[in-house]
Amino acid sequence: MACSVLLTSDNEATDKAMNVPLNLDIPVLLEGIPHPAMILDDSFRIIVMNRLMEAMTGYSTDLVAGIHGELVVRSNTGNNKGQLYNKVMQTGEGLSVTGDIINSYRRKIAVQYSIAILDQHGGSHCGLLVVVEDLSAREVAHKSGMxxxxxxxxxxxxxxxxxxxxxxxxxxxxxxxxxxxxxxxxxxxxxxxxxxxxxxxxxxxxxxxxxxxxxxxxxxxxxxxxxxxxxxxxxxxxxxxxxxxxxxxxxxxxxxxxxxxxxxxxxxxxxxxxxxxxxxxxxxxxxxxxxxxxxxxxxxxxxxxxxxxxxxxxxxxxxxxxxPLRERDGDIRYLLDYFLQKFTKALSKTIVGFAPNAMEVLLPYGYPGNIRELSNIIEYAVNICNRRKINTDHLPPYLLEQQSPADAPAPEPKSIDVRVDNPPPDSDTTRQDNQESWTDIERRHIVETLKEHGGNRTKVAEGLGWGRMKLWRKMKKYGLQD
Amino acid sequence: MQKLLIPIQGDFIAPRFDLATEILIVRFKNGATTSEPKIIILERPSDEALCQMAVEENITDVVCGGIEDVHYRFLVWKKVTVLDAVIGGWQKAVEKIVSGSLRQGDILIKSKDQRLAL
CATH class of the missing domain: 3.40.50.300 (P-loop containing nucleotide triphosphate hydrolases)
Known part of the structure; x- marks a missing residue:
């Protein structure tokens, strides 16, 4: 990775010190590098940083010019006391290592830290080019395997x-x-x-x-x-x-x-x-x-x-x-399966699908909260469900309330016109229900199961698919203990 | 009475809190130090151990270079005043914090000092 570059800058003192001809503009050169980059002198002091480096470290060049590079780009790449800089300067061979830095916003950023030698006319080493590629985006993509x-x-x-x-x-x-x-x-x-x-x-x-x-x-x-x-x-x-x-x-x-x-x-x-x-x-x-x-x-x-x-x-x-989801013909079915698979995998459950009665509720529903609401409904159901298939008992209660004949909305509201002309009479109520927190829902579910089994905790724990210890912890959390 | 902890590296504030193996502790009161600075050498660098030490030693102030947000928040939660992202020699930092003039992100260094440090 060794490279030879002839340097100049706007700073006359720097030019003089480095004894280089004025045929390149360092800041412009650095801005052309698509990663955070800086140039150090032969004592590893910062001469100039590009804007990406300023953004990554949180320091402007004006503030840190003349300061040792490692004090500003605080890495864990084995560059303690500038050891890597020294190595490159002595051998003339560039190197590249991975690690992380901590910037002045207290953020730890995974980086690829590359150092290359800079030579002046006579061939003697006059400084270093340091390029610090931000790997955090790549790491996030790698980690989220799903x-x-x-x-x-x-x-x-x-x-x-x-x-x-x-x-x-x-x-x-x-x-x-x-x-x-x-x-x-x-x-x-x-x-x-x-x-x-x-x-x-x-x-x-x-x-x-x-x-x-x-x-x-x-x-x-x-x-x-x-x-x-x-x-x-x-x-x-x-x-x-x-x-x-x-x-x-x-x-x-x-x-x-x-x-x-x-x-x-x-x-x-x-x-x-x-x-x-x-x-x-x-x-x-x-x-x-x-x-x-x-x-x-x-x-x-x-x-x-x-x-x-x-x-x-x-x-x-x-x-x-x-x-909106209500206008996406056929997508609801795909999305239900997609989110079921996603949450089943995330929660290590063995749910294989939806019972017909659950589909009768889920497919015609209007989803005013669109994909976000659908995703939340499936997450709720997967959390609650302790069987092989999700049925109506595992769906959020507000979905079933909407299905009751008294206040059911017009079935299959497919077009905007239909919804504008006939808005669901209880749309406000639905929104309020949607805002019910997960803890409220879980507490209510425990209470209902307790009522169903006459307070028999062994049966309640079985019914919820939990161990007795987990039931005890949840009851304590929600203040349901005697 | 305040008790200051600075992770150091040679003459300088260590660039990173989590990689420091030398710790400087000094007490100060009413704009003057009340004890000689004590330097502790750690067996290995550890941000968790440093946080633990700060709590056990009843540290009131920490001056450091880069620190992760989680450790910063922990120390602040433990009522420790943390001045981070400070670059420079630790002696200058001690002088400035004792006189009450040190600020977060201060750069206490002139380029000519550099050769002393790294």
């Missing part, structure tokens, strides 16, 4: 979903902004991630931020970063998510909840590809692809003046709409 990396858990065979799948490669090819719309739980986040992973930016960060989760002031600082002293508590420079996502993709979810003043700043970044951090004086240039998502009707928000029209058109270059 995930199909190609589809990222996207399952669908209906014509509407096929259209979505067909669009993904097209959306991935371009750098234009993408707007993803769809009801809650339809998989907007997953689509965004897939678009990123199939794009040429896949090797760079995919950064997600929920615009509805943070107050305006905090959101601005999160997105654009701040400089030291910008406000009380800003004790150091912080790169924003735009900087962290440089060369990658920034996914703004719930864009419809973004405060209006921030929308102006976002629009300006999209137009100029540069911004000024909070409290800062200098512009920062970024190369970020934007993907936005919302479950809100943005056109309506534009009409109500709660969302800027210019930003809407800027983001809405490419649009993809994810259909």
């Amino acid at each position: 995930r199909n990396s190609a589809s990222l858990e996207l399952v669908g065979y209906s014509p509407k979903m096929q259209k979505v799948f067909d669009m993904i490669p097209l959306l991935a090819q371009t750098d234009a902004s993408v707007m993803i719309t769809g009801e809650t739980g339809t998989g907007k986040d997953k689509i965004a991630e897939i678009i990123h992973q199939k794009s040429s930016r896949a090797r760079f960060p995919f950064v997600k931020i929920n615009c509805g989760a943070l107050p305006a002031g905090l959101l601005e600082s999160e997105l654009f970063g701040h400089v030291k002293g910008a406000f009380t508590g800003a004790s150091r420079n912080k790169p924003g998510l735009f900087s962290l996502a440089d060369k990658g993709t920034l996914f703004l979810t719930e864009i419809g909840d973004m405060p209006l003043p921030l929308q102006v700043k976002l629009l300006s970044v999209l137009d100029d590809r540069e911004f000024i951090p909070v409290g800062g004086e200098h512009k920062v240039s970024v190369d970020v692809r934007m993907i936005a998502a919302t479950h809100r009707p943005l056109r309506e928000q534009v009409r109500n003046s709660t969302f800027r029209e210019d930003l809407f058109y800027r983001l809405n270059v490419l649009h993809i709409h994810l259909p």
Whole structure:
């Protein structure tokens, strides 16, 4: 891996010290490397870092120039006291090792740590090029064996979903902004991630931020970063998510909840590809692809003046709409089997399928919470079920209540029109029930089984498929002990 | 009376909390140290052991380089003030924390000092 590079920089002192001709611009050279990288002098002091290295370590070059590389890139690669640097400097042979670093945000990141020698004109060694590739994304993909990396858990065979799948490669090819719309739980986040992973930016960060989760002031600082002293508590420079996502993709979810003043700043970044951090004086240039998502009707928000029209058109270059589950003919069956298999494997159960009575409840149900709700229903059923097949006893009670003749919704609500004209009379109740926590459900299930067996704990434990000890622990947890 | 723990490496604050094998402990009160710094050599590096030591030794302040979030949170939960991501010599760090001027993420180093350390 030995390489010879002739170095120059904007820093005259550095050039003089390294005695190299002015025919290359080091910062530009480093920015061309698609990984965090830095150049060290012959004493292993940092000369310059690229922006990816700044983002990974949490330090800017200005702050750490002249400091020993290992004090800034804190690795466990056997580089204690710069041993690896020394080895490369002495032998002239580059090396590459794996390990991890801990950055100034207290994050441990798995890395491939590569060091190469830099020679000057006469052939003597003048410094090192250090490239630190972030392996964390690769490790996550490797660990999640259940995930199909190609589809990222996207399952669908209906014509509407096929259209979505067909669009993904097209959306991935371009750098234009993408707007993803769809009801809650339809998989907007997953689509965004897939678009990123199939794009040429896949090797760079995919950064997600929920615009509805943070107050305006905090959101601005999160997105654009701040400089030291910008406000009380800003004790150091912080790169924003735009900087962290440089060369990658920034996914703004719930864009419809973004405060209006921030929308102006976002629009300006999209137009100029540069911004000024909070409290800062200098512009920062970024190369970020934007993907936005919302479950809100943005056109309506534009009409109500709660969302800027210019930003809407800027983001809405490419649009993809994810259909709700009730419009995905035939997909429910596939998804039921898919999630059953997933949770059965995860919980080491031996459930083989659904009893016909369970299917009679599950197939016609409207799924207002879409895939997320369906997944939760199956997770509940797999947890509760102690037989070979899931039947109605193992389904969340609110599903069965909806099936009672008194308040049953219109069967098989397949089209939007039907649902708009005849909304289920108890849709609010359903939503409330959906919010019932797992602990509430489990407690109620124990109480019901206790009643059923007249308080006989041996039978209750058998009925629940638990040991007596587990039943005792659960009863103690829920305050059901005498 | 406050009791300070710094994982060190030679003259410097160890770059990583979890890889440090030398620990410096010093007591201070009202802007002055009240004991000579004590250096402990550990058998092997261990972040868990260091956290345990901080609790057992009734440490009130920790100054360190890189530390994982889980250990930072543990120490904060144990009412230990942690100033992390500090780069520089430990003597300077002790001076600054005793005088109350050390901050999280401080860089206490000039490039000319480097050859002393690593």
